[in-house]
Amino acid sequence: MLEAAAEQLAVEVSDDEIRALLTDQGEDEETIAQFMESEALERIREDLRLRKALDRIAAEVKRVTPERDQIWTPDKEKPATETKLWTPGSKEPA
Numbered sequence: 001m002l003e004a005a006a007e008q009l010a011v012e013v014s015d016d017e018i019r020a021l022l023t024d025q026g027e028d029e030e031t032i033a034q035f036m037e038s039e040a041l042e043r044i045r046e047d048l049r050l051r052k053a054l055d056r057i058a059a060e061v062k063r064v065t066p067e068r069d070q071i072w073t074p075d076k077e078k079p080a081t082e083t084k085l086w087t088p089g090s091k092e093p094a
Helices: 002-008 015-024 029-036 040-060
Strands: none
Touching (some): 002 040, 029 040
16 A cells, blocks of 8 residues: 555656665764665665555545544434344234
8 A cells, every 4th residue: 555655656766865874873984885776775765665655645645633522423313212122932013
């Protein structure tokens, strides 16, 4: 579902964003250059893409605060009636 949201929102992660993240984490230029040429680059890019999509969704969500009286409950639709249990030997009401 998050993948579909990332596609719908056209979320992408650039090489510069990945470099910035690695720099923020304290990696040196040589390590970053090696990482950018490794097979792990695309896995990290996809992870960051999904994270960005989730962050964007969370930022755009409008919080719903329902009032207690407005919450639908099935019991409020039916009038309160006494529940009668039929047992063998009892007469059915006419």
